[in-house]
Amino acid sequence: MKTSLRTHTCGELTANNIGEKVTLCGWIQKIRKLGGMTFIDLRDRYGITQLAFNAETNPDLCKQIEPFGREWVIQVTGTVAERYSKNKNIPTGDIEILAEKITVLNESLTPPFTIEDESDGGDELRMKFRYLDLRRNPVKNNLLFRHKLGIAIRNYMNNIGFVEIETPMLVNSTPEGARDFVVPSRLSHGEFYALPQSPQTFKQLLMVSGFDRYFQIVKCFRDEDLRADRQPEFTQIDCEMSFITQEDILQTFEGLIKYIFKEIKGIDIEPIERITWHDAMKYYGSDKPDARFGMRFVELNNVLQHKDFKVFNEAELVVGIVAKGCAHYSRKQLDELTNFVKRPQVGATGLVYIQCQEDGHFKSSVDKFYDQNDLQAVAKECGAEAGDLILIMAGPRMKTQTQLCQLRLEMGSRLGLRKAGEYKLLWVVDFPLLEWDEETQRYYAMHHPFTAPKPEHEAMLESDPGHVNANAYDLVINGTEVGGGSIRIHDKELQKRMFKALGFTEEEAQKQFGFLMNAFQYGAPPHGGLAFGFDRMCSVLCDADTIRDFIAFPKNNAARDMMLGAPTPISDAQLKELGLK
């Protein structure tokens, strides 16, 4: 790293360099004054090197460093020497620099929080001073990880013939899907660009153009509410292929995922298990199950709907899970679980439990309605053994599945079954093509309107649209949706029928997606693809709770950049120029 200002970095000098004359540049991490001796820890991206100053042999230099403070930027020239007492905790701990000449490159205010691995600064403050936060190892290492992952992906994709092509950031707004961020046009007053939610239509056009293997690591924008794992601008690894079937896509990207795990984590992963959307919902109550642990749903309608317990009898679905070895749960613990599912976020009306006690006796919150034989039958159906706790919920099918899913995840966490460092990957396949929306009384594309129905279901597009399955798939890791894609429609007529099923008039479809359907008339190849969430991939691979940790300058809860203060009002002059005033 030799440049005009330095001969080495602060992370590379070792005992091998003893006696060499070196020049280092960096930030002052810490000053330790011991009277005659003063030590300065000098930090840069690469590490920390100790500088030593002796008042007896070099009084002038000691005088010079008197006013120095944390985070000043200095250049130091000196000789590498072996330490009297070594520091085994850092790579450069065997040596120090006997300083001979110091140049102050820049002074610094005292930072508002400590620049250490365990900083004293809270999230809010660190976001406001993100450039200081990024000096800290944990955050810096996250960005280095992200870089490494990006490079690995580009290498792999390049090696198997994928071409990276950039697509526009100023596109047009469409009503389907997420809300768009819009950009007013100065040259065409009253008209707006939209920032892309994904390069979806462009990558399909690139297939028409003959780039049969395309990818792009690309920013996408969605104006929706944020979460720990959702930012308004985020990065996708966007991919598309021609002349393929779903199987080709799953194989190709299983290869990529396998390579990533090996290259980045040093882990050999098992072949990725596949589960249909239907089974995922049935056994986990979720289209993105955390399959690190079992605790699968067991449907109990047949076993429990023969007595006069109204709640169960009137329910569309009665379903339970088995918590291994939890029969000993106290009244308080069971109440806690009941309160958990009753919280507005889960919204259940109640929770029924059966304790399978060690003595073979069953104790339950519905003892009034079910005798020991009934409870035994439930235990048998669930595969519960003595010492286990059965948790049962009932109600409308979809709603109950979602609620029990949350309880399952909660139990998984409580029992330590969601282990960091353990990775369970799933392809969730055979998603429904369409989803009925009660509010607007129409079908919406579950994935997007360019997704192809399964060929054998194509005929039902008009007669029974709700039961058409799609050639669509998601990659799920530990309960996080890391990517998803589909085989696309490449036929103009089928695309027209799809828009019709979605309630578009022919004019609307032509107006919004005419460019795509027109392109399909000029030799569109069969094609399909998928996109991975790059930020999420980083966070999942590092067992982090939030993708913010892997974004250099993230937005807060309210989609604000706390450092810039963005968004901000603009001047009247700008508004006028844009035709907005």
Place this chain on the structure above:
RNA sequence: GGGCCGGUAGUUCAGUUUGGUUAGAAUACAUGCCUGUCACGCAUGGGGUCGCGAGUUCGAGCCUCGUCCGGCCCGCCA
């Protein structure tokens, strides 16, 4: 649109349940002492609009209402 948690020194927090003299701790910062530290040590010191506004009260960091800000979640996110 909704639920929950938080806002007190530069910073991280305690104090709020049960209103009552001068609001504490740690850390950071400053000064002094200290020649082998590396979480250096010791001593001293400065540092507060208790987010903001209104209300209740003899009296509010503490109670009530409103509001702003931050975080997590539901809705939303093809």
